[in-house]
Amino acid sequence: xxxxxxxxxxxxxxxxxxxxxxxxxxxxxxxxxxxxxxxxxxxxxxxxxxxxxxxxxxxxxxxxxxxxxxxxxxxxxxxxxxxxxxxxxxxxxxxxxxxxxxxxxxxxxxxxxxxxxxxxxxxxxxxxxxxxxxxxxxxxxxxxxxxxxxxxxxxxxxxxxxxxxxxxxxxxxxxxxxxxxxxxxxxxxxxxxxxxxxxxxxxxxxxxxxxxxxxxxxxxxxxxxxxxxxxxxxxxxxxxxxxxxxxxxxxxxxxxxxxxxxxxxxxxxxxxxxxxxxxxxxxxxxxxxxxxxxxxxxxxxxxxxxxxxxxxxxxxxxxxxxxxxxxxxx
Ligand code: KG4
Ligand code: ZN
Numbered sequence: 001x002x003x004x005x006x007x008x009x010x011x012x013x014x015x016x017x018x019x020x021x022x023x024x025x026x027x028x029x030x031x032x033x034x035x036x037x038x039x040x041x042x043x044x045x046x047x048x049x050x051x052x053x054x055x056x057x058x059x060x061x062x063x064x065x066x067x068x069x070x071x072x073x074x075x076x077x078x079x080x081x082x083x084x085x086x087x088x089x090x091x092x093x094x095x096x097x098x099x100x101x102x103x104x105x106x107x108x109x110x111x112x113x114x115x116x117x118x119x120x121x122x123x124x125x126x127x128x129x130x131x132x133x134x135x136x137x138x139x140x141x142x143x144x145x146x147x148x149x150x151x152x153x154x155x156x157x158x159x160x161x162x163x164x165x166x167x168x169x170x171x172x173x174x175x176x177x178x179x180x181x182x183x184x185x186x187x188x189x190x191x192x193x194x195x196x197x198x199x200x201x202x203x204x205x206x207x208x209x210x211x212x213x214x215x216x217x218x219x220x221x222x223x224x225x226x227x228x229x230x231x232x233x234x235x236x237x238x239x240x241x242x243x244x245x246x247x248x249x250x251x252x253x254x255x256x257x258x259x260x261x262x263x264x265x266x267x268x269x270x271x272x273x274x275x276x277x278x279x280x281x282x283x284x285x286x287x288x289x290x291x292x293x294x295x296x297x298x299x300x301x302x303x304x305x306x307x308x309x310x311x312x313x314x315x316x317x318x319x320x321x322x323x324x325x326x327x328x329x330x
Contacts, residue, residue: 002068002072002075003074003304004059004077004304005303005305006055007079007111007298008051009084009091010137010138011035011047012029012030013029013030014027014029016300016303017063017304018301024121024122024301024304025068026065028058028062029298032047041171044084044085045086047084048089051091052094055090055091074104075106076099077106077306077307078092078106080108082112083111107307112139114305115134115302116143118266118295118296118302119264119291121291121301121302122292126262129144131254131260131263131264132145132151132264132265133264133266133270134267135161135162135268135275136163137161137163142209144254155250157209157210158210159210160211162209162269163268165215167180169239172222173186173236174227174232178268181271184236184274188273192237193234195234197239198213199242199245200213200242202246207253209250211243218235218239222235240274243269244278248283252286255283261287262289263279263288264289265288267296268297269296270290270291271297
């Protein structure tokens, strides 16, 4: 069977077609970064309007490139949260009306679950149990995934999410939105820094994170100096290292304490090259899994994949899929 995945929780319109036996057939992600750039963050109303404009043209292109027809689709899965309400509603309305017109089901998918499971879509060797670090613009969640249906949140950011702090610090440095790739680019142009920012909660006994103090420390530093290219590079370098130090330290501690060898790092921040490199180096006695870079940030493929997993579960366990239920992973 072929599943259409629809993602519209924030500023990416993502559509994908996933085949239950052949895997991912195709996917298209249309980013709205150029629309939101001048505001330094996502404007929900503009995001909703752009999703509405894009769904049908993207679906047409996707069907064309995969040589498929609308009638080949047997199920639609769409993101129902967490995310921005307006953008989510556009995806729900599009998915439910298309499903109604095709006389098929539309099911709801949790965006966090999709990020967490996304590496399994490509790498069939990855199976739970694993420790999951989900680092996106809205969430920093550390969890223990025992199997596809059983997961335990063991730690999270008590304030800002890691990606959010990348975006806010980038803005203070005069860098473009989204800030993660911009900070990463500036940081990669140096190998040392004249700044040393705090590593918040790195020694705390729990698995929680805190990034707002780090953000304030960077912003206060910026207020007191005249920025030039070298200073921007130096600040970006130590800021990026600070976030990475804390993320790696807590994740490896969880893997050690729970005696779990598989670690999955997903969500937009997992696209960060230095984060990937250092996880592979410092976690060399573990198996570290990342989604392909194109599936780190929001996309429809991970939503279609969860639709497939839910459907497989239904077939295997004879469960009812209820299109009305609000999915909540944790
Ligand atoms: O998963 P995602 O696309 O959307 C949410 O679910 O939030 O994550 C977006 C976040 C943004 O904050 C963005 O700055 C960050 O991921 N990001 C990065 C990188 N690429 C994207 N952060 C650090 N380094 C990157 N290379
Ligand atoms: Zn996301």
